[in-house]
Amino acid sequence: MDIVVSGIRPTGNLHLGNYFGALKSFVKMQEENQCFFFIADYHSLTTHPTPADLHGNVKTVLVEFLACGLDPEKATLYIQSDLPETAELYLLLNMNAYIGELERCTSFKEKIRTQPQNVNAGLLTYPTLMAADIIIHRAAKVPVGKDQEQHLEMTRTFANRFNRLYSVDFFPEPVAFNFGENLVKIPGLDGSLKMSKSENENNSIFLADSPEVIRKKVMKAVTDSGPVDPGQPRSQGVINLFDLMSYFSAPDVVNHFEGTYQSGNIRYGDMKKQLAEDIILFTTPFREKMMALAADESYLKKVAALGAEKARASAAKTVREVREIIGFKSF
Ligand code: TYM
Numbered sequence: 001m002d003i004v005v006s007g008i009r010p011t012g013n014l015h016l017g018n019y020f021g022a023l024k025s026f027v028k029m030q031e032e033n034q035c036f037f038f039i040a041d042y043h044s045l046t047t048h049p050t051p052a053d054l055h056g057n058v059k060t061v062l063v064e065f066l067a068c069g070l071d072p073e074k075a076t077l078y079i080q081s082d083l084p085e086t087a088e089l090y091l092l093l094n095m096n097a098y099i100g101e102l103e104r105c106t107s108f109k110e111k112i113r114t115q116p117q118n119v120n121a122g123l124l125t126y127p128t129l130m131a132a133d134i135i136i137h138r139a140a141k142v143p144v145g146k147d148q149e150q151h152l153e154m155t156r157t158f159a160n161r162f163n164r165l166y167s168v169d170f171f172p173e174p175v176a177f178n179f180g181e182n183l184v185k186i187p188g189l190d191g192s193l194k195m196s197k198s199e200n201e202n203n204s205i206f207l208a209d210s211p212e213v214i215r216k217k218v219m220k221a222v223t224d225s226g227p228v229d230p231g232q233p234r235s236q237g238v239i240n241l242f243d244l245m246s247y248f249s250a251p252d253v254v255n256h257f258e259g260t261y262q263s264g265n266i267r268y269g270d271m272k273k274q275l276a277e278d279i280i281l282f283t284t285p286f287r288e289k290m291m292a293l294a295a296d297e298s299y300l301k302k303v304a305a306l307g308a309e310k311a312r313a314s315a316a317k318t319v320r321e322v323r324e325i326i327g328f329k330s331f
Pocket of ligand 1: 005007008009011016017018019020021022032040043129130133134141142145146148151184185186188194195196257329
C-alpha cells in the first residue's frame with residue numbers, strides 16, 4: 001500500500017485531459033492505497049490572483065471529483081488552503097530552492113511568455129509549493145499527466161536535498177504515475193498538442209459540456225484538406241482526432257476510419273460525428289451525477305470537513321518532524 005498524493009487547480013470545469021491524465025488514476029488508486037487528493041486553490045492564484053468566484057470554482061472541482069467516483073471514505077479529499085501546514089513546508093523548502101533551477105522550469109518560461117504582465121514570485125516558486133503538497137504526506141506516487149513530469153523531477157530534487165542537507169532519510173522520492181499506462185497527454189481540438197483550460201474555448205471538452213456543446217466543438221475541430229500519401233506526416237489536427245478517438249471509440253470504429261484514411265476516402269465530417277457521439281456517451285453519466293451533487297451543499301460541506309481533518313493529521317505530523325530535524329525548538 002503506497003501513499004499517493006495529487007491535485008488539480010480550480011480554474012474552471014475539468015476537461016477530458018484532466019480526466020485521463022489524473023482523475024481516472026485517482027479513482028483506481030483509491031482502492032488499494034492511502035490516497036490524498038486535493039483541490040489546488042493556492043496554486044490557482046499564480047495565474048488568477050483575483051478570481052471572481054474562488055469558492056465556486058473549488059466547489060465545481062469537488063463536485064467533479066465525487067461525480068467521477070472519488071470516495072471520501074476511501075481517499076482523503078481536501079482543499080489545499082484548508083491545510084496551512086503546506087504553506088509552512090513551502091516556506092521551508094524555498095530556503096533550499098535555487099533561483100536558477102526555478103527559472104529553468106519549462107512551465108515558468110511558458111508563463112513568462114503567456115502572462116508577461118504578471119510574472120509573480122508564486123509562479124517562480126510553483127514547483128516548491130507543489131513539492132510541499134506531495135512530501136507533506138511523504139508520498140511515493142503521484143498520478144498526473146505528462147505535463148507535470150518536470151515538476152515531479154523537481155520534487156525529487158527538493159526531497160533529496162532536504163535529506164542530504166539535514167543528514168536524514170526522511171522524505172521518499174515520489175514518482176509520477178498514470179494507472180497502467182504511460183503518462184498521458186490528451187491533445188486539443190484546435191490542432192494544439194495539449195487540451196488545456198487556459199487555451200481558447202474550442203480547444204477543450206469539459207466533463208460538464210452538454211451534448212449540443214460537445215457536437216458543436218468536435219465538428220469545429222481542426223483538420224486539413226484530405227489524406228496525405230502514406231509515409232508523409234499527417235497534420236497535427238488529424239493526428240489529434242485519431243488520438244482522441246483511441247480514447248473514446250471502440251477499436252473497430254478506430255480501425256474503420258484508419259482504413260478510410262489509408263484508402264484516401266475518409267470524410268472528416270463522418271469521423272467527427274462519430275467521435276462526438278462516443279464522447280457524449282462517455283461524459284453523460286458524469287454530467288448527470290454532477291448536477292445532483294451540486295445541489296447538495298450539506299453533503300459537500302461534510303466531505304470537505306472530513307477531508308481537512310484527515311489531511312491535517314497527516315500534514316501536522318510531517319511538519320512537526322521537519323521542525324525538529326531543522327532544529328526549531330520551543331522554550
Ligand atoms: P492542472 O490543474 O493543470 O491539471 C490537473 C491534472 O490534469 C492533467 N492534465 C492533463 N493530462 C493529460 N492531457 C492533458 N491535456 C492534460 N491537461 C491537464 C495534469 O497533468 C494534472 O495531472 N500542478 C498541477 C496541480 C498540482 C499538483 C500538486 C499535482 C498542485 N500540486 C501536487 C500533483 C501533486 C496542475 O497544474 O495541474
